[in-house]
Amino acid sequence: MQIILLTVLSLMLGTAFAFEQEKPENNNDLRGGMPLLLVEQVDDEEKIELERTSAGDYFLVFTDEDGSHKNKIGRGQAEQLDQRFSAMFLQVQYDLPADPKGCDADWKLVLRGEDQRACPKNEQKNQAILPLFKEMKKIARP
Secondary structure (H helix, E strand, O other): OHHHHHHHHHHHHHHHHHHOOOOOOOOOOOOOOOEEEEEEEOOOOEEEEEEEOOOOOEEEEEEEOOEEEEEEEOHHHHHHHHHHHHHHHHHHHHHOOOOOOOOOOOEEEEEOOEEEEEOOOOHHHHHHHHHHHHHHHHHHOO
């Protein structure tokens, strides 16, 4: 009797699992397609992005009125730029004084989706952003 009961129970469980449809696989890889960081000079229409592909390759993309220039960089260099940018982003956001009222933001900074804007008249923020922007521009457009 126990054997029959176990057989019926296993058949019922087997059929329950057989009718459950397999869920489609999610292939939205968030590591690729979105820039890890972005620095944009809005008035000059220049921006630099650090992108990581799903294959693990890093590209520094410089865009201006002449078009877009994409330069592949190594992982070590990308990590170093990411660390320096993160430190600068946090310094501009938390350590430096607020922008003067009524000043239009010329700098746009994005770190992994978190957006921040800075006024060019805020000399301390400008001095924090500009050197890294120039260095990244040299790397992106050799």
